Amino acid sequence: MSTAPLAPARADAPETPTVSPAKRFVATVGVQNISLIIAIALVVAVIGIQNPLFFTIANLRVIGTAVAIVGLLAVVQTIVIILGALDISVGSIAGLTSVTSAMLFTATSSALVGVVGAVAIGVVCGLVNGCIIVFGRVNPVIATLATLAAFKGVAQLISDGRAQGYTGADPFFVFLARGAVLGVPTLIWVLVIVAVVAHLVLRYTTIGRNIYAVGGNNIAARLAGININRYIIGVYMVTGAVAAIAGVLITARTGSGQPISGSEGLELQAITAAALGGAALKGGKGAIAGTILAVILLGVLTNGMTLLGVNTFWQNVAQGTLLVIAVVIQQLRSGERRIGIPG
Known part of the structure; x- marks a missing residue:
């Protein structure tokens, strides 16, 4: 066996660059998330100085429960946007399933039937x-803009445009609306569970990687063997199911099925939160953590403006x-040529 000594290391060999803790922290958390955390801190500070009631436990619970549905x-x-699409109908689905859950509960006196029926309707939507989108080859924005009106119309037709049923005395709906686990409101737990599952799927599963691939470059994804149509339909069905859960929570909070009240405008808030959280509207980029931070920012801002008496308009x-x-x-970050500006 050879016992020749090892060659000495070259003096001019490049050294491994050291990364400072600050840069490592920024790389781990992300510039987008750090910006949102700073924005939340600033808004909290400004509103808290103006109105000390902002920091009360009761008001913090109000903020938490208010942002749960959004x-x-x-x-x-966020998942739909990462896929390279958009769903403008989620608010209408929430309204339709809110009415459905209340009407089924009234007919059967079973909260389980009401919830399962609502989720089933959401999946169908x-x-x-x-x-x-897939078989009609319609742009997702146009398709869901049309179904926004259609689903809202169905909700108004079956409810005659009025609130339906009364769930305020049912233990399950009361638990959803005003219950708590370990001191945390049930509504927040529902959001946490859904957000954690979505994060894990997107980050650690093949399904999640394929969703990013489709949104990033659908042609390359198709050539790689990904069934894009299956993913589009599957993601929209999951979106409908979660929108139905939001509809059930609306029913629980209001004590009745609401065809419009409580759900109108939710689609704009959801898109705003996803975009603020870093989801690129062209697809292929986004994360659940950023979206949750953006939801908190919107909730804090809305609550603060209400406390300060700012007009809802x-x-x-x-x-x-x-x-x-x-x-x-x-x-600006994408570096793409801006429309209307030469160069």
Whole structure:
């Protein structure tokens, strides 16, 4: 066996660059998430100085329960956007399933029947969206804009445009609306569970990697053997199911099925949260953690403006402005040529 000594290391060999803890932290958390955390801290500080009631436990619970429904829709909207699509009908699905859950509960006196029936309706609505996009070859924005009106119309037809049923005395619906586990409201637990499952699927499964692949480059994904149509239909069905859960939570919070009240405008809030959280509207990029931070920011901002007596119309202006800012930042970061600007 050879016992020749090892050659000495070259003096000019490149050294492994050391990464500072600060850079490692930024790389782990992400610039987008750090920006959202700073924004939340600033908004909390400004509102807290103006109104100390903001920091009460009761108000923090109000914020948490208020963002739960929007958060559910924002989580699945993020998945749809990563896929390279959009779902504008989620608010209408929530309204339709809210009415459905209340009416089924009234007819059967069973909360289980009401919840299962609502989720089934949500899945069917998602299937309809997916089939229109895949087999009708319709742009997702146009397709779900049409079903937004259609699902809302169905909800108004079956409810005659009025709130239906009464669930305020049922233990299960009461637990959903006002219950708590380990001191945390049930509504927040529902959001946490859905968000964690979505995060794990996107980050650690083949399904999640394929969703990113389809949104990033659908041609390359198709050549790689990914069944794009199956993923489109599947994601929209999951979106419909989660929107139905949001509809059940609306029923629980209001004590009755609401065809419009409580669900109208949720689609804009969900898209705004997903965009603020870093989901690229062209697809292929996004994360659940950023979306949740954006939902918290929107919830804190809305609650703070309410405490400070800001007109609700200005709250809508603020949400629209945030969406525009998020999209502009995405466009600038992408480095793509801006429309209308030569060069």
